[in-house]
Amino acid sequence: MMAETFLELLYEDAPPAAYDELCDRLRERLGDAAAEQHALALQVRERVARHRGREAELSALYDTAGDLTAIRDLDTILGAIVRRARQLLHADMTYLSLNDEAEGASYMKVTDGALTPEFRELRLPLGTGLLGLVAQAGAPYFTEDYQVDERFVHREYIDSAVAGERIRAILGVPLVVDGHVIGALLAVHRTVRPFPPGEVTLLTSFAAHAAVALENARLFEQARAAVDAADEANALLRSRSEQVEGAARAHDRLTDVLLHGGGVAEIAEVLAGVLGGQVTVYDEAQRLLAGEPEDVPGLDAAVEQALRSGRSVELAPGTYVAVAAAGEGHLGTLLVRTGPLEQGERRTLERGAIVTALVLLFARTEAEAEERVRGELLVDLLAGRELDRERLRERARRQGAEVEKPGVLAVARVAGADLHRAARMAGRLARERHGLAAAHEGHVVLLVPGDEALEVGEALRARVGAEPDRVTVGVVAVPGSDGVPAGHAEARRCVDTLLALGRDGEVSDPPHLGLARLLLGSSGREELDDFVDAVLGPVLAYDAGRGAELADTLAAWFSAGGSLRSAAAALHVHPNTVSQRLERVGSLLGAGWREPDRALDVQLALRLHCLRA
Structure with missing residues (x-):
């Protein structure tokens, strides 16, 4: 049917x-x-x-983790690992090699899917081919087409064996036990193809299981040799076995967090349960990501030492530090407070730091992509292009930004700092406040909803600069997305004026700079019109709508030195009329317009208005 x-x-x-x-x-x-x-x-x-x-x-x-405790035969365990790795990665062949340090080579231990007996007996000098490079360097490598990839050292007999298997794409990850590379696990395809990050992570997990199996086998051999020697050897075996099994369980749980898209908080929870202590995670700037904040003296020095060594550092008895790093980049710091940790437990902590680095790296990549999209939207608004309103609202909605509401536009000049890093910090603030941020024309620009312009400027100044006195910010209120281009120009003038006054590292809006914006900014006709409108706009609009002659009354009052009678005589009206008009001016311009600084701006705006008329 x-x-x-x-x-x-x-x-x-x-x-x-x-x-x-x-x-x-x-x-x-x-x-x-x-x-x-x-x-x-x-x-x-x-x-x-x-x-x-x-x-x-x-x-x-x-299933593999269960095999580690249920199966005692090493070849059986390793065979199950390579077979399952091949099935899950849909690979044409998988194989596992072990290092022979005396010979300086890595030899095939287990294969699944090999076509030729020559390949099963292959031995590669360390550093030769992709397998030899992984076994020597202890880092993952992959190639989409090995036969033409010149990054690797090729040997004729190795290339002949590879050609006999028709191998093209190869992914290899190291087998590591207690920080020592003992071999490699590889997956290959007989067609040219890339390897996504998920396949690298999955094969790394199988390699960790293989390393645990090899470590178990070594411990079991030691136990058989020492079982009749002393009870102390048996106690040591039990202790090490528990550590290995605990590390395997921890690795499984961490892998589960990674595969299910968990975050830093979940990783901290897993480590706290496994290590039996309190785990705190910070980002590269020591901002709290998970756990309870800890005031630990000497943390910076311990982080530097951990970065150099690539290992966890015991900061104090029962306090350990590990870094989440990618290459030379410091992504985060793990601080653990617990009892004394054995070597196996410290390796678990270090593996947790590796998983944390992966999570932070993925999150950073996603955040950078999102910031580019948010930045493009803000740049479009700053350019004042003719934008489709529906499309604009949809783009803003997808980014969680509220651009149609009245808001604040801030422009920051950051001295002696990485502009793109400063833009990323501003982007975090924008996301928190449902706004947008971008690097634009050498400045950091922030647009967020709200009406507290100076507060937004101070928040941007504190967030962007490690040294806030090197961040100068101009802020202006905007009625919505339509006012962004003009607001951007006004905020830029505020920044230029602050710098010209030698007030680096301050935050200001147009009213707090007043006349200085015209004297020190690059003022043309549009800037003068903007100044008159910003200072005297409500009064002029009231006169235009009602013919109230408020501007003329202001001019007469200033000319009379603030005397109501003299101003009334000049206008041929009663002094009460002048008083009433001045009260109306106060309601339009706001309290404090008669203060010396504001009065100077009002007089200048009146003068410019008269000259322009």
Whole structure:
């Protein structure tokens, strides 16, 4: 019976072609709705497939962890690991090698999917080929096409064995026990293809299990040799076995957090449970990411030491520090307060730092992509382009930004700092306040909803600069997205004026600078018009609408030195009329307009208005 709905196809786990056929049949009856249902059904099918893949990965990892305690035969364990790795990565072949330090080579231990006996007996000098490089350097490497990749040292007999297997793409990860590289685990394809990060992470997890299996085998051999020697040897065996099994469990739990998209808080929770203590995580600037804040003397020096050594550092008895790093980049710091940690437990802490680095790196990559999108939207607003209002609102909605509301636009000049890093810091503030931020024309620009202009400027100044006195900020209120271009120009003039006055590191808006903006800014006709409108606009608008002659009354009052009678005589009106008009001016310009600084701005704006008229 032919399926009549997409739900039936999902239930039957039908192939994509069946969805296309059903869409064609439904199009005549449902029109465009059929295409929408078709797209939605394919998305659901893809999501179900991804969940099945993740379940298969976790199941294989859990089965492998169970093997470590249920199987005592090393070859059986390693064979199960390479076989499951091949199945989950859909690889044409997987193989595991062990290092022979005396010979300076790495030899094949277990293979799955090999075609030729020569390849199963291959021995590679350390540093030769991709396998030899992974076994020597202790770092993952991969290539989309090994046969033409000149990054690796090629040998004729190795290339001949590779050609016999028709190998093209290779991914290799190291086997590490107590910081020592003992071999490598590799997955290959007989076609040219890339390796996504998820496959690298998955193969790394299998390599960790293989390393645990090898370590278990070594410990079991030691136990058999020493079982009759002394009870102390048995106690040591139990202790080390518990450490290894605890490390395996911790690694499984950390891997589970990573595969399920968990964050830093989940990693801290896992480590706290495994190590039996309190775990705090900071970012590279020692801002709290997870846990309770700790005031620990000497933390900076311990972080530097951990970065240099690549290992955890015991800062004080029961207090340990590990860094989450990617290459030479410091992404975060893990601080653990617990009892004394054995070497195996410290390796678990270091593995937790590696997983934390992966999570932070993924989050940073996503954040940078989001910042680029948010920055592009703000740059479009600053340019004042003719934007489709519906599209503008949709772009802002997707970014969680409120650009149509009255808000504050701030422009910051950051002296002696990385502009892009400063923009990233401003981006975090923008996300917190449902706004936008970008680096634009050598400045950092921030647009957020609200009406506290100076408060926004101070927040931007504190967030952007490690030394806030090197950050100079101009702020201006904007009525919405339409006022962004003019607000940007006004805020830039505030910055230029502050710098010209030698007031580096301060925050100001136009009213607090007043006349100085005209004298020290690059003022033209538009700037003068803006100044008159900003200072005297409400009064002029009132006169234009009602013919109230408030501007003339102001001019007469200033000319009379503030005398009501003299101003009334000049205007040929009663002094009470002058007083009433001045009260109206106060309601329009706000309290304090008669103060000396404001009065000077008002007199200058009146003078410019008269000259312009």
